[in-house]
Amino acid sequence: xxxxxxxxxxxxxxxxxxxxxxxxxxxxxxxxxxxxxxxxxxxxxxxxxxxxxxxxxxxxxxxxxxxxxxxxxxxxxxxxxxxxxxxxxxxxxxxxxxxxxxxx
Numbered sequence: 710x711x712x713x714x715x716x717x718x719x720x721x722x723x724x725x726x727x728x729x730x731x732x733x734x735x736x737x738x739x740x741x742x743x744x745x746x747x748x749x750x751x752x753x754x755x756x757x758x759x760x761x762x763x764x765x766x767x768x769x770x771x772x773x774x775x776x777x778x779x780x781x782x783x784x785x786x787x788x789x790x791x792x793x794x795x796x797x798x799x800x801x802x803x804x805x806x807x808x809x810x811x812x813x
Contacts, residue, residue, distance in 0.1 A: 710787055710788065711785050711787060711788045711792045711793070711794055712788060712792060712793075713738075713785070713788040713789055713790045713791065713792055714790070714791045714792055714793065714796075718793070719791070722793070722796045723740070723791075723796070726740060726796065726799050726800070726803075729803055730742050731799055734782055734784070737784065737790075738784060738789070738790030738791050739782050739783060739784035739790070739791065739795075740782070740783050740784075740791065740795060740799060741780065741781065741782045741783070742780075742781050742799070742802075743778055743779070743780045743781070744778065744779045744780075744781065744802075744806050745777055745778050746777045746778075746779070746806075746809065747777065748776075748777050749776050749777055751777065751809060752774055752776070752777050752778065752779050753774070754809065755779065755805055755806060755809050756772070756774060756779060758805050758809075759801070759802055759805055762798070762801050762805075763798065766794065766797070766798065768785070768794040768795075768797075768798055770782065770783055770798065770802070771783075771784075781802060783795040783798055783799055
């Protein structure tokens with residue numbers, strides 16, 4: 710079972726994510742971010758690449774896609790809140806979005 714993040718881990722690991730547009734989700738121990746892409750195809754392509762990593766790491770985001778926007782929430786349900794897996798996946802999602810924007 711994955712462990713919930715300690716306060717020290719939160720201070721160290723969440724700060725850089727919060728600086729890159731992630732925010733604490735209201736009313737729960739989770740982080741959230743909305744990505745915006747050029748169009749629906751670009752958003753869906755990003756989601757496809759993200760899904761491959763999520764499946765590889767067996768850590769799946771809560772997300773919603775409307776046209777060119779994808780809203781993502783990350784938490785670790787079996788840990789009862791944020792874990793290192795959420796930080797790892799958030800970093801990967803940011804990297805994939807940055808790569809996608811570089812291709813446009």
